[in-house]
Amino acid sequence: LAKTTQPISMDSYEGQEVNITCSHNNIATNDYITWYQQFPSQGPRFIIQGYKTKVTNEVASLFIPADRKSSTLSLPRVSLSDTAVYYCLVVGGSQGNLIFGKGTKLSVKP
Amino acid sequence: GAVVSQHPSRVICKSGTSVKIECRSLDFQATTMFWYRQFPKKSLMLMATSNEGSKATYEQGVEKDKFLINHASLTLSTLTVTSAHPEDSSFYICSAIPGQGSNEQFFGPGTRLTVL
Numbered sequence: 001l002a003k004t005t006q007p008i009s010m011d012s013y014e015g016q017e018v019n020i021t022c023s024h025n026n027i028a029t030n031d032y033i034t035w036y037q038q039f040p041s042q043g044p045r046f047i048i049q050g051y052k053t054k055v056t057n058e059v060a061s062l063f064i065p066a067d068r069k070s071s072t073l074s075l076p077r078v079s080l081s082d083t084a085v086y087y088c089l090v091v092g093g094s095q096g097n098l099i100f101g102k103g104t105k106l107s108v109k110p
Numbered sequence: 111g112a113v114v115s116q117h118p119s120r121v122i123c124k125s126g127t128s129v130k131i132e133c134r135s136l137d138f139q140a141t142t143m144f145w146y147r148q149f150p151k152k153s154l155m156l157m158a159t160s161n162e163g164s165k166a167t168y169e170q171g172v173e174k175d176k177f178l179i180n181h182a183s184l185t186l187s188t189l190t191v192t193s194a195h196p197e198d199s200s201f202y203i204c205s206a207i208p209g210q211g212s213n214e215q216f217f218g219p220g221t222r223l224t225v226l
Contacts, residue, residue, distance in 0.1 A: 043217030045217070
């Protein structure tokens, strides 16, 4: 499983766009990039998944360059409720274990 | 989306007792469920993979005789912490994958175990 590296923490203010970048240099051809959000004392919640280029849903966008060695989660106009830990994971094409890194603790301030 | 529940949400027990945690997939069948453990301010650590109808696969360093996993049906997996000790106090989270060909995992809300 490809190892991921992401910043330990980030600070932002309400209404700003937040971009969290994750590096995964040894990603395999059949791997997908998946992001989860976790609030304290809760299970992780799926945010978005992508393979290449750009994926967008109602919550976030995911940008993946052509070499797929990194990815950027973009949260538009964050609010206080977006304060959480965000995990970037590389997942194999078939069912597989999820290996969580340390995640990025995002703190949104008023 | 798919819903995974856990019971109980929190439990306090005395040292030496056993505690059972249930993980249920409410609106889908899951041939595979996963059990994670998370200590305060740490990331999730995979403990074992629970397969319906077969023995669980444990990660290195996780004692299979201490953390008993049973996946008797397609909607239920249980984790029993046997002879619990204070160092087993942690947040236990399960996840499930709804069906073949999908790699999206849905997580339960977690169970907070405190061993006195």
